[in-house]
Amino acid sequence: MGLVRGRNALWRGAASAFAIAIGFALAIGAGSSASYADSSAHAARDAAPGTSGAAAHFAVTAAAHRIPNTPGIYEAGWTARRGPSPFDRIGLHRLIRGPLPQARPEVVVLYLPGTNMNGTIAVSDPRYSLPIFMAAHGVDFWTLDYRTHFIPPATPAAQLGELRGWNNALFESDIAAAARFVIAASGTRKIFIAGFSRGVSFAYLFAATHPDEVRGLVMFDGWIPENQPSAAPPPGVYADDLGGAHLTFDKRQALLEAVIRNPDGPAPIAQFKTARENLAHVVYASAAFGGHGGLANPQGGFSDATILARIMIAYDRYWPAVQDGENSFTPAIRAQLAQSRIPVIAFSSTNISAQWPARVAHSASATGGTDVTVLTRNGWGHLDLICGTQAQARVFDPALTWLMRHREHVDPMHRGGPPPTVGAAGL
Numbered sequence: 001m002g003l004v005r006g007r008n009a010l011w012r013g014a015a016s017a018f019a020i021a022i023g024f025a026l027a028i029g030a031g032s033s034a035s036y037a038d039s040s041a042h043a044a045r046d047a048a049p050g051t052s053g054a055a056a057h058f059a060v061t062a063a064a065h066r067i068p069n070t071p072g073i074y075e076a077g078w079t080a081r082r083g084p085s086p087f088d089r090i091g092l093h094r095l096i097r098g099p100l101p102q103a104r105p106e107v108v109v110l111y112l113p114g115t116n117m118n119g120t121i122a123v124s125d126p127r128y129s130l131p132i133f134m135a136a137h138g139v140d141f142w143t144l145d146y147r148t149h150f151i152p153p154a155t156p157a158a159q160l161g162e163l164r165g166w167n168n169a170l171f172e173s174d175i176a177a178a179a180r181f182v183i184a185a186s187g188t189r190k191i192f193i194a195g196f197s198r199g200v201s202f203a204y205l206f207a208a209t210h211p212d213e214v215r216g217l218v219m220f221d222g223w224i225p226e227n228q229p230s231a232a233p234p235p236g237v238y239a240d241d242l243g244g245a246h247l248t249f250d251k252r253q254a255l256l257e258a259v260i261r262n263p264d265g266p267a268p269i270a271q272f273k274t275a276r277e278n279l280a281h282v283v284y285a286s287a288a289f290g291g292h293g294g295l296a297n298p299q300g301g302f303s304d305a306t307i308l309a310r311i312m313i314a315y316d317r318y319w320p321a322v323q324d325g326e327n328s329f330t331p332a333i334r335a336q337l338a339q340s341r342i343p344v345i346a347f348s349s350t351n352i353s354a355q356w357p358a359r360v361a362h363s364a365s366a367t368g369g370t371d372v373t374v375l376t377r378n379g380w381g382h383l384d385l386i387c388g389t390q391a392q393a394r395v396f397d398p399a400l401t402w403l404m405r406h407r408e409h410v411d412p413m414h415r416g417g418p419p420p421t422v423g424a425a426g427l
Contacts, residue, residue: 056080056081056082056090056177056178056180056181057080057081058078058079058080058092058181059078059079059080060076060077060078061077061078061079061091062075062076062077063076064076064099064100066099067095067121067124067132068124069124069125070124070126070132070136071097071126071136072097072098072136073095073096073097073124073132073135073136074095074096074097074098074099075093075094075095075121076093076094077091077092077093077094078091078092078094078181079091079092079145080092080177080178080181082147082174082177085162086150087147087150087151087162088147088150089147089150090144090145090146090147090150090174090177090178091118091119091144091145091149091150092119092142092143092144092145092178092181092182093119093120093121093131093142093143093145094140094141094142094185095121095131095132095134095135095141095142095143096135096140096141097135097136097137097138101140101185101186102140103187104186104187104188105138105139105140105186105187105188106138106407106408107138107139107140107192107403107404107407107408108139108140108142108182108183108186108188108191108192109134109139109140109141109142109191109192109193109194109218109403110142110143110144110175110178110179110182110191110192110193110194111130111131111141111142111143111144111194111195111196111199112144112175112193112194112195112196112199112200112202112203112206113143113144113146113195113196113197113199114195114196114197114198114199114222115197115198115319116148116242116315116316116317116319117196117197117199117314117315117316118143118144118145118146118148118149118314118315118316119142119143119144119145119149120143120145120149120314121143122310122311122313122314123307123310123311123387126392126396127391127392128304128307128387128388128391128392129387130194130220130386130391130395130396130399131143133392133396133400134396134399134400134403137400139400139403140186142178142182144174144175144178146171146174146316147166147171147174148166148316148318148319148320149316151316151317151318153249153316153317153318155317155318157239160238160239160318161238162238163238163239163318163320163321163322164238164320164321164322165322166320166322166323167320167322167323167326168201168202168205168323168326168328169328171202171323172202172205172206172209172328175202175206176206176209176210179191179193179206179210179213180213183213188408189408190212190213190214190215190408191213191214191215192214192215192216192217192218192403192406193206193207193214193216193217193218194217194218194219194220194399195217195218195219195220195222196220196221196222196385196386197220197221197222197382198222198323199220199222200219200220200221200222200223200346200363201222201223201224201225203217203219204217204219204224204329204337204363204366204367205328205329205333207337207340207342207367208329208333208334208336208337208340209333209336211336211337211339211340211342214340214342215342215343215406215408216342216343216344216345216402216403216406217342217343217344217345217346217367218345218399218402218403219344219345219346219347219360219363219364220346220347220385220386220395221347221348221349221360221382221385222360222363223359223360223362223363224329224334224363224366225327225329226359228327229327230325230326230327230328231324231325231326232322232325233321233322233324233325237321238320238321238322239318239319239320239321240318240319240320240321240324241317241318242315242316242317242318242319243317249317251268253313254268255268255275255278255279255282256279256309256312256313257309257313258275259275259276259278259279259305259306259308259309260306260309260310260313262275263275263276263305263306263309264276276305276306277305279305279308279309280298280299280305283295283296283298283303283305283308283381283383284296284297284298284299284381289351289352289381289382290351290352290353292351293351293379293381294349294351294352294353294381294382295381295382295383296308296381296382296383296384296388297351297379297380297381297384297388300379301389302379302380302381302384302388302389302390303381303383303384303387303388303389304389307387308383308387311383311386311387334366337366337367337368338366338367338368339368340367340368340369341367341368341369342367342369343367343369343371343372343406344364344365344367344369344371344372344373345364345372345373345374345375345398345399345402346360346361346363346364346372346373346374346375347360347374347375347376347377347385347395347398347399348360348361348374348375348376348377349376349377349380349381349382349384349385350376350377350378350379350380351379351380351381351382352381352382357376360374360376361374361376373402375394375395375398377390377394377395
């Protein structure tokens with residue numbers, strides 16, 4: 001037998017089981033479990049064999065097209081096969097200003113999303129979208145789709161056995177393959193790596209193992225695990241489900257759809273007047289994030305439920321349970337990171353716990369350099385940093401200023417060279 005584990009902790013009150021899964025396995029432990037019989041085909045299949053040195057062929061999946069309701073932002077997309085399963089794929093999205101990329105952009109960023117998140121553009125307003133904001137200011141901005149994005153939400157539990165091998169090392173190898181493609185496509189020598197939540201941990205891990213490819217790190221509300229041993233999931237548990245026992249994935253989606261469709265319409269839970277109020281209460285009271293605006297703080301005016309709904313409805317349903325208790329930061333990896341001297345800017349919320357900002361700051365110093373900036377946003381929740389009402393002024397703008405100060409200075413005489421020939425139709 002095998003298990004798919006509900007990822008949510010039990011929420012308080014009538015909304016006691018609304019599942020939200022981002023961060024460092026913060027919501028694990030109180031969720032539901034469902035049994036399934038593991039199919040023999042998937043039980044016999046190992047996870048995709050990528051290594052940090054493995055090459056990947058990225059095929060164009062979306063030619064450059066203008067994103068509606070944006071200030072002239074164009075998006076192109078690629079995917080790469082990373083193993084034999086239909087799930088063994090990763091994706092890249094490139095966001096630029098105008099239909100054609102610069103031959104040698106000064107600032108190139110690869111963004112690593114958080115748990116259950118992906119690289120798709122859920123919100124086109126630059127006030128609430130880091131990729132759109134950065135692209136509008138001339139940054140060559142790339143976002144990553146993890147393998148989890150290619151698992152259809154209706155996939156039967158019996159077909160998820162291969163996730164038992166989707167550990168941090170495998171995902172880091174995918175990130176390495178994506179970074180090499182981004183470097184080749186942009187024609188630059190080094191790129192900036194940005195991350196949110198669990199993506200921060202992946203970013204530090206990549207920086208430790210590929211320091212020569214990283215110009216700087218832009219970290220949004222995440223940290224490196226302390227000296228804790230890795231812990232395997234219970235026997236047979238392979239996947240965490242974004243849905244839970246009390247509120248299924250489908251019911252979760254229904255609430256988010258209600259907020260998007262008519263935020264002032266009826267709430268799914270009778271104790272709330274509107275769908276907007278329902279969602280605002282759920283994210284504010286999330287016990288997994290401290291219960292007082294740790295996930296998001298719409299009650300304090302730091303986020304808007306209608307924006308949160310659009311962000312959260314784009315989440316991917318499943319995440320590999322093997323990563324929940326995994327700590328890849330061995331003494332050797334920490335030593336490599338400390339020798340990198342890579343510049344870091346890190347942003348921290350405060351509402352998850354009193355210790356959270358200190359963990360963010362401590363991790364920012366782990367590269368061993370002196371060029372470290374840490375900005376704490378008091379009263380903010382986790383998601384407020386990337387899509388909150390003040391994110392543009394107090395997170396995106398400072399991050400852009402930092403990127404421009406650390407950008408590659410390209411000789412104007414060499415800007416006109418031929419663009420790289422990698423998936424040119426998608427550029």
